[in-house]
Amino acid sequence: MRKYIEGVVEHQLQCEIRRYNTESLQMRWPGLGAQEYDIWFTCTIRHTDGVFIITSFLRHTPATPTPGQAHYRNWAAIADRAALTTSTVMLVLTRSPSVRVGLVKQQSLHCQFDVDHKAADLTVEWRLQRHGERTTLFSHSSRSGQTKGSGVPLNAIGRGNASLTLPLTKQSSEGTYVCLVSVPPLFGSHDITLHIMEPPRVSLNVDATISLVDRGEQKVVCEAEGYYPLDVEMEWFRESSGGGGGLLPEKLVTVLYSSHRHHQDGTYSLSAFFLLHASLHDSGSKYFCRVSHSSLRMPIRKSFTLIVTEYDSWNAALWLFFGFGSILVMVAILFVMLPRLSSARKANQHKPY
Template sequence: MNLGLILICGMLALKAEVPVELAPGSQLRSVDVVLDCHYVEEAVGEFPGAFAGSFSSDPATLVLRGISIADDGSLDSVTNYEAPGTKTDSTFPIIFEVSASLVPVPYAESLLHADCAGEEVTCEISPYSLHLADEGPSQASWFMGTLKLSSGISIALVLKVSSDSEEDDRMAVLHPRLKVPVSKEGTVLTTVEFQLSSRTPTLRTRFGTSVTLDCSFALASSSPLASLEWRLQHRGSGRRVFHYQTGDMAQAEQSTAHVDVVQLLETGDASLSLHGVGVGDEGTYICLVSTHQHQAQNIIQLQLVEPPRVRLFPELVSREGDGATTLTCEISGYYPLDVSVKWTWEAPDDKDKVPISDSSTYFSSHRQAQDGTYSINSYLSINTATELRPVTYSCHVSHLALEEPITASAQLRVPEQKTSKGLVGAFIATFIFFAALVGLLLRTRKTGMNKEQRHRVLHLSTSRSVDPKSEKSLETSG
């Protein structure tokens, strides 16, 4: 990182709480963006017996000259790049100076502030062959620059070698490694003729959603658009999803795929929209943009994920029969296939969950639903007769679609045990109950006897008050 970038990062750190929107007084400023790269080319015939397809890699520098960046005052300390020149041993460093006068370089501000944002930039430069057949001895030299930020931005630049003087090419100094003319400072002067970029090199989405695969380009006026093609590669097979040829009607090979042709022609937006994605839409998408001279592509990975639903049953386990019980952890509706299941148990007085050995568990076979999602059951056999404490058994499920594992639990109930004090208390309560019942019966019986005695006394007193004549007649009859 040079001194200018260090100062920029310091100023940006002080302004970390300032909103992203530019201040009213902000204006565009022309700066140089310097990137550390690698020059990569196929090693052909350098060493006897070299394997075909092997590559060599050398340190290189990519300098994006005069890039317009929005300046809110934090770029005051930035200075222009100065080429180091040739070394004393007459060797040349590999330095590409790039002019963006014909085609702008996208996401230049992200490239400039990558170090401040903690991002990594991967940069590779390699020889580039024109899309058409050889144009003859006067054909210019071309290179391809590929930039990738760790945040997901990818940029492809088609670079055409130019010259900083009008001298005869025969008088120009050639780079000893690249075999192309170099400037007085020993740098390779190039111009951007074609750029292709994407913000979404990897996308992850759920079933049934709609997604947009970002792909944008810009061309020099001398090389208009010839065609756009979107292809899908998955598990060794490929098919075309969308195709547009200049002057012809756009052709979508599937009803759920769409490219806005108006935006394609007006702004260079070649993004592909997919609606209601399913298993058949997963894979590697290739955005292939062609002119009559050039061809470049973006590669975008689309991955489908669906989180599992987890259920553990029975939720309550009691001590019945011989004590053998099987817990079932039902895991369903997930994608992709890989899923991880762990079992634990925990007693009330335990501080941590105790892992259960895999030897105590087993799985059913995988099942696949019509929509492509998977299901599986995990089983745990337990013996409730050997466990005297209440225990919680848990099934923990991890999957690519989950930030944290899903946990489902079941409770083992332990029956209440009666102590000697409890038995004595129960006996006393029972004795008191029966004593009260006997007392109530005796009281009821005594009350009944008192009523009978009063009735007899009343009857006798009534008999003695009978009329004397009646009593005499009774005696006579007697």
Template sequence: MNLGLILICGVLALKAELPVELAPGSQLRSVDVVLDCHYIEEAVGGFPGAFAGSFSSDPATLVLRGVSIADDGSLDSVTNYEAPGTNTDSASPIIFEVSASLVPVPYAESLLHADCAGEEVTCEISPYSLHLADEGPSQASWFMGTLKLSSGISIALVLKVSSDREEDDRMVVLHPRLKVPVSKEGTVLTTVEFQLSSRTPTLRTRLGTSVTLDCSFALASSSPLASLEWRLQHRGSGRRVFHYQAGDVAQAEQSMAHVDVGQLLETGDASLSLHGVGVGDEGTYICLLSTPQHQAQNIIQLQLVEPPRVRLFPELVSREGDGATTLTCEISGYYPLDVSVKWTREAPDDKDKVPISGSSTYFSSHRQAQDGTYSINSYLSINTATELGPITYRCHVSHLALEEPITASAQLRAPEQKTSKELVGAFIATFIFLAALVGLLLRRRKTVDPKSEKSLDTSG
């Protein structure tokens, strides 16, 4: 990290601590955003024995020229990019200069401040096959730039090559490898013709909730929107979820899917809303936008999760009977399938919980409910005759939907241990017995005494 970037990051850190009231005083400033990239190209006619479909990767630089960034004075030390020179041999780095005069670059501020925010930016540039309705695919002077931030933002840029030289072909200098015109400094000049972005490349939500899959775009005025299609791919099969063709009525293939066509046409918001999602809605969603010339897509992963419910029974174990007892840990209502169960035991003199494994633990088979969730039972066999003191048994359940495992416990009483309920019951039973005995004696005395007095009177 150079000194200029350190100063910028320091100012931004100070800015984050300042009151929000300063934000209205910010002004838009035009700056250059420079990104380290890789130029990816299919290896055609490479070295002998090369596999078909293999790709080459070379260092490249992407320069986003003159993007508008909100500035309240923290960008004073930012300088414009200067090309290193006019060296354009095949071994020199490939530099793409991108003008956003026709179509703005989204999330430019996040790209500029990625280093300060501790984010990683992945940048790839590759040749782009232009689709012409009448002429078929063409690959003349077009490239695709793909940017991904570790925070989850993804951006696709369709770039068209331009030139700052005279129209006379004798004045045009071609890049030795890309075979496209270059500037006087040896850089490839391009303009953004079409951009597609998303803030949610991966989403995780619970069953029955509503979720929005973000997809936004912008087009040059010379290239109108032709169609939007949302597709779902999952486990080798796919289906269309939503489709819009310019001039036609939008078609939702299922009632729970919705795209606001008004926002689609006015602001470029192609986001898909899903209501009451179920297990069948999980998978890879593709937002595919087309113009008469271009096609670009966002890929969004939707993962559904549901945490398990855990119950351990019996909660209280006595030492009666033959000494064999089975504890049942009932785990139900979870999704996806994978779940982890561990058993531990803990005696009063144990410092830590002791793991239990081996033949004393076993599982039932998985069961699937109508809503797609799963259930399973885990069993623990214990011999109460060999346990001399009070023992706590615990069932620990881990699952993708849980930040921490769920724990359920059962108690094994000590042989001499009596619960408070049993002691109260014994006291009440003893009291009732004594009361009944005293009552019986009193009734017997009243019955015997009158007879004794009558006998005495008769003898007299």
């Protein structure tokens, strides 16, 4: 077992030893020195950060056979200071107990095994458990030579590598994949959980700096697109320019949200928007949209700075004057031209041609 965990710090490992029942299958292990009355244990070593899981099968041969040891519950108790000599005869290892992968990606699920002899009766299987249903993806028996499914090269199995290569991932690829390795009377397996994680693409409908006049308004939209799964969180905040560095950003409560939009590739989109009312005391404030998602180590932030200029009442009045003046001139022209057009029309009606 030691060669598979070299370089690992001791406190990163969890070890569990259990008695192992061969389900009343009493047969002699093909290895050297094995007996039909051997007692079996499993030793499972887990890396605390989820780097790997190793399950080893330990064989102990008692000095004399004890009757009624077909089931491990009938075994004699082991004293506190008793020392049992065991041999590791088989192990099953995965270096991918939990996998996070995006959509339309090639992914391999690691499964490795080692046996202390050339196993003539070896079976390797991969199963998928999803929504309460179990599907066999691959199976190979060295005894019968039969192979069903694909994803595991047969020449790799001969080297102890049972890793499964998946087709391009899609939403339905999520689930628990089970690697099973059997050499009678031993049966080892590891569960590998595959999570589809697609990070969102975040954008704003405004530039990094926007300028508005006092009392002006603008709709600001934050868009998160192409994420999976559905658990996304979007928030808008404001950082005042004159509040000092000690104040926390203010969360906006006037934000509205669209419904989640589901796309053909299985991903989702969501919009968070609000109506920005510009005022002079907000000039220089920074607004940012923060998007959190299970696929992200850190939330994504997109921001803009608001610049507010003073409302010029004189210019506004001047534009209003010219606007009304233009309208009055047009009305006057129409008032003068309409009688002439009417007279010309009547004159044309009395002409014989």
